[in-house]
Amino acid sequence: xxxxxxxxxxxxxxxxxxxxxxxxxxxxxxxxxxxxxxxxxxxxxxxxxxxxxxxxxxxxxxxxxxxxxxxxxxxxxxxxxxxxxxxxxxxxxxxxxxxxxxxxxxxxxxxxxxxxxxxxxxxxxxxxxxxxxxxxxxxxxxxxxxxxxxxxxxxxxxxxxxxxxxxxxxxxxxxxxxxxxxxxxxxxxxxxxxxxxxxxxxxxxxxxxxxxxxxxxxxxxxxxxxxxxxxxxxxxxxxxxxxxxxxxxxxxxxxxxxxxxxxxxxxxxxxxxxxxxxxxxxxxxxxxxxxxxx
Amino acid sequence: xxxxxxxxxxxxxxxxxxxxxxxxxxxxxxxxxxxxxxxxxxxxxxxxxxxxxxxxxxxxxxxxxxxxxxxxxxxxxxxxxxxxxxxxxxxxxxxxxxxxxxxxxxxxxxxxxxxxxxxxxxxxxxxxxxxxxxxxxxxxxxxxxxxxxxxxxxxxxxxxxxxxxxxxxxxxxxxxxxxxxxxxxxxxxxxxxxxxxxxxxxxxxxxxxxxxxxxxxxxxxxxxxxxxxxxxxxxxxxxxxxxxxxxxxxxxxxxxxxxxxxxxxxxxxxxxxxxxxxxxxx
Numbered sequence: 001x002x003x004x005x006x007x008x009x010x011x012x013x014x015x016x017x018x019x020x021x022x023x024x025x026x027x028x029x030x031x032x033x034x035x036x037x038x039x040x041x042x043x044x045x046x047x048x049x050x051x052x053x054x055x056x057x058x059x060x061x062x063x064x065x066x067x068x069x070x071x072x073x074x075x076x077x078x079x080x081x082x083x084x085x086x087x088x089x090x091x092x093x094x095x096x097x098x099x100x101x102x103x104x105x106x107x108x109x110x111x112x113x114x115x116x117x118x119x120x121x122x123x124x125x126x127x128x129x130x131x132x133x134x135x136x137x138x139x140x141x142x143x144x145x146x147x148x149x150x151x152x153x154x155x156x157x158x159x160x161x162x163x164x165x166x167x168x169x170x171x172x173x174x175x176x177x178x179x180x181x182x183x184x185x186x187x188x189x190x191x192x193x194x195x196x197x198x199x200x201x202x203x204x205x206x207x208x209x210x211x212x213x214x215x216x217x218x219x220x221x222x223x224x225x226x227x228x229x230x231x232x233x234x235x236x237x238x239x240x241x242x243x244x245x246x247x248x249x250x251x252x253x254x255x256x257x258x259x260x261x262x263x264x265x266x267x268x269x270x271x272x273x274x275x276x277x278x279x280x281x282x283x284x285x286x287x288x289x290x291x292x293x294x
Numbered sequence: 295x296x297x298x299x300x301x302x303x304x305x306x307x308x309x310x311x312x313x314x315x316x317x318x319x320x321x322x323x324x325x326x327x328x329x330x331x332x333x334x335x336x337x338x339x340x341x342x343x344x345x346x347x348x349x350x351x352x353x354x355x356x357x358x359x360x361x362x363x364x365x366x367x368x369x370x371x372x373x374x375x376x377x378x379x380x381x382x383x384x385x386x387x388x389x390x391x392x393x394x395x396x397x398x399x400x401x402x403x404x405x406x407x408x409x410x411x412x413x414x415x416x417x418x419x420x421x422x423x424x425x426x427x428x429x430x431x432x433x434x435x436x437x438x439x440x441x442x443x444x445x446x447x448x449x450x451x452x453x454x455x456x457x458x459x460x461x462x463x464x465x466x467x468x469x470x471x472x473x474x475x476x477x478x479x480x481x482x483x484x485x486x487x488x489x490x491x492x493x494x495x496x497x498x499x500x501x502x503x504x505x506x507x508x509x510x511x512x513x514x515x516x517x518x519x520x521x522x523x524x525x526x527x528x529x530x531x532x533x534x535x536x537x538x539x540x541x542x543x544x545x546x547x548x549x550x551x552x553x554x555x556x557x558x559x560x561x562x563x564x565x566x567x568x569x570x571x572x573x574x575x576x
Contacts, residue, residue, distance in 0.1 A: 030377075042394065048420055100303075104297065108297045127509065127550075129531070133546050134318050134547075137547060140543075173307075252405070260417070270405045278393070
């Protein structure tokens with residue numbers, strides 16, 4: 001989860017038009033040292049992982065067997081599907097919750113801005129494992145205090161191992177910093193005040209304005225937020241592990257003991273998936289950029 | 295009045311799924327369950343237990359690891375960011391490094407641990423290569439140690455630093471450097487009196503984010519070391535899954551509360567520094 005904090009700095013490729021200080025006298029040796037050393041550090045594990053998974057230990061040749069065996073391996077389809085469903089639900093709830101909030105805070109309730117901003121930043125600094133201990137304590141109320149009440153039934157229902165809704169609810173909290181920042185940037189960039197006032201004057205209700213004016217205007221920000229949340233949920237381990245649900249990352253850890261090559265192959269693929277997701281975000285950003293400054 | 299209600303779902307949601315768990319944690323860390331009668335009482339037993347012995351070592355281990363990795367990756371990430379921004383024909387390089395940073399900062403947790411196991415684990419590619427060519431292997435180095443963990447943490451912390459600090463570096467105007475050059479200042483003087491002070495708050499903020507990330511990291515450590523290295527996150531997981539130790543659940547809560555207190559103290563320190571530097575810059 002730590003990883004996703006990158007979007008705090010603005011997701012995707014940040015490509016300035018001009019370098020900070022173009023063409024300068026000498027003194028570039030340290031630059032090559034830094035680039036070379038770090039380049040090596042970042043490339044070697046990826047190259048080694050690929051090598052580890054395509055080499056056949058027995059014959060010494062190459063094999064794609066570990067990659068082709070992923071879809072059929074025990075528990076993969078189940079856990080990966082579950083993670084995808086969790087991700088989709090998280091994206092949906094996060095957007096439904098945050099879109100009206102961000103618009104309201106920007107247009108009508110600027111006084112609440114600092115509070116909302118602070119609250120959405122909290123998940124970045126509160127360690128997820130501390131939060132999950134708290135969530136577990138609350139969930140333990142059901143058998144301890146609420147037994148045989150409707151509330152206890154709700155508590156048990158959201159802990160169904162097939163589709164653990166409780167994970168969706170906490171993943172929304174983890175996604176708040178990214179969703180808020182992405183949507184807020186979008187709202188600030190667009191002239192929403194004029195558009196919403198025009199729509200309101202023409203007699204549109206607030207829900208209608210949100211759905212037919214705000215959503216289309218902010219579509220790139222919304223997609224941006226959605227992709228970041230998707231990447232976050234697909235990689236989240238702490239909550240699923242501590243609460244005892246099997247998702248994609250906990251599945252990788254479970255099979256690693258018996259099938260090391262398979263677990264590394266899946267890891268390489270998940271790097272590829274992250275890369276593709278972020279590529280889509282930066283493509284979106286670039287499209288928006290060109291549209292705004294032709 | 296009605297518009298204020300529009301923000302209610304957000305506050306309700308955050309209240310239930312973020313603030314309530316933290317509040318419950320803060321209260322229940324001071325509760326104890328009698329092992330015989332199952333009666334609950336107020337007690338500071340758990341909270342004082344986590345400041346001693348193995349738990350104290352775990353806190354110190356976590357603090358040490360996250361402090362060192364945060365500082366190291368702050369320095370290396372800053373160097374990398376400066377290097378790519380200054381590149382003469384560097385547009386391609388800059389794009390490449392920034393995109394890679396975006397990907398690698400997101401490449402934490404379980405997959406990262408396995409990438410390193412495949413590289414320098416006991417059966418890793420590099421380990422075998424070294425053993426076959428030099429016959430020495432990694433010379434006693436193990437991934438399942440503080441150093442090993444630190445090496446892995448840098449893999450997502452450095453890209454995170456690059457991403458958070460590049461916008462701040464871009465905000466340094468070339469004119470400031472030109473002005474200081476024209477006034478006869480040396481490179482060191484420029485950084486000491488102009489660049490450094492302007493960059494200090496964002497660099498500190500980014501370092502704090504790195505610290506919080508490293509301090510909270512659980513997945514990578516879990517996959518790499520099990521529980522052989524003293525870390526708070528691993529101790530919490532152990533306490534929660536233990537059916538043996540009486541009151542382990544409360545110990546877990548006290549440990550988690552301690553983590554929040556540590557992060558809170560770091561935040562307070564950061565806010566204090568921020569206020570001071572802002573006054574000074576103004």
